Amino acid sequence: MKRARVILIAASAFALALPGCNPDPPDPAANARLAGPPKEVADFNRPFNARVWGQSGAKQDPLSVAAQLANSAGGDWIAILPHPGDKVKWQPRFPDMMRMYINGSPAESGPNPRSISACLKAIDKSGTAISSQEMNGRTLLYFDREEETAHARVHPPQEIAGLYLTAESSGGLLQMVADFWKIDIDADTALLARRDRLAQTGKNTPIENAPRGVLAAFSSMYHMSAGPRGTGNRSTHSLSFRADERSTIQQLLPRIALYLGGDCRSTPTGWEIKPFSNESRLRSEIERRTVNTIQV
Numbered sequence: 058m059k060r061a062r063v064i065l066i067a068a069s070a071f072a073l074a075l076p077g078c079n080p081d082p083p084d085p086a087a088n089a090r091l092a093g094p095p096k097e098v099a100d101f102n103r104p105f106n107a108r109v110w111g112q113s114g115a116k117q118d119p120l121s122v123a124a125q126l127a128n129s130a131g132g133d134w135i136a137i138l139p140h141p142g143d144k145v146k147w148q149p150r151f152p153d154m155m156r157m158y159i160n161g162s163p164a165e166s167g168p169n170p171r172s173i174s175a176c177l178k179a180i181d182k183s184g185t186a187i188s189s190q191e192m193n194g195r196t197l198l199y200f201d202r203e204e205e206t207a208h209a210r211v212h213p214p215q216e217i218a219g220l221y222l223t224a225e226s227s228g229g230l231l232q233m234v235a236d237f238w239k240i241d242i243d244a245d246t247a248l249l250a251r252r253d254r255l256a257q258t259g260k261n262t263p264i265e266n267a268p269r270g271v272l273a274a275f276s277s278m279y280h281m282s283a284g285p286r287g288t289g290n291r292s293t294h295s296l297s298f299r300a301d302e303r304s305t306i307q308q309l310l311p312r313i314a315l316y317l318g319g320d321c322r323s324t325p326t327g328w329e330i331k332p333f334s335n336e337s338r339l340r341s342e343i344e345r346r347t348v349n350t351i352q353v
Contacts (some may be wrong), residue, residue: 099132103173117144120221130173135233136198139217148184223297241327256295
């Protein structure tokens with residue numbers, strides 16, 4: 058079975074003319090050279106984060122729920138919606154928030170019903186097929202039954218209805234795409250480093266203390282389950298990409314490259330991502346496609 062790789066290539070001294078993104082078949086003889094392991098692995102024993110849920114507006118579409126789960130558990134995540142789906146019928150269940158605010162976190166015995174693993178089971182039981190797999194230290198969340206997820210890992214779908222990616226680094230974000238679709242991606246190191254620095258700057262900006270609406274106000278009462286006061290179990294994620302429309306990987310890769318500040322082209326063995334040679338086009342594309350980024 059062909060394994061995917063992300064190769065970080067040194068920046069060229071000359072700007073490249075970038076043709077359209079028409080993928081070549083992956084080279085089945087290529088040797089894997091995976092990106093480094095993630096700094097944090099998802100912890101499925103963590104409780105579902107009430108603050109994340111509240112600040113997201115308690116949205117119930119599959120990709121929003123995926124973002125809530127990812128930001129609660131930490132680690133790098135790729136969530137795939139293979140077919141258009143209805144809203145998730147499940148909602149997180151929290152103890153009485155006012156009682157908790159006054160008396161502190163209630164003692165509980167047995168498995169935590171608010172853990173991420175318990176939430177995944179509850180979502181599946183509610184009627185939304187969902188399954189998760191570990192993928193080289195990162196998490197794959199697939200909105201379908203386990204047997205369909207296993208099939209997709211061997212034969213990745215050529216077209217999907219939605220994609221959500223979140224990672225600590227640009228390399229990690231690309232690695233998940235490469236691993237799932239079993240493609241090689243060569244990425245410019247300087248480009249990724251600039252994108253990571255930009256994301257880190259935004260991440261270090263202090264969180265606004267004022268609650269956002271009534272849901273966030275209740276979430277602030279629930280800080281005991283969301284993490285130590287002042288941290289809110291804040292996610293380590295720096296980068297998030299989302300596509301809500303039906304797309305092929307050939308259509309998604311240029312958008313992901315654009316999100317990272319670059320452009321892509323096909324190569325004999327896969328794909329190459331390089332900096333934009335046309336800065337005015339980059340600015341206009343960023344303004345037009347800011348929907349690719351989300352805040353949870």
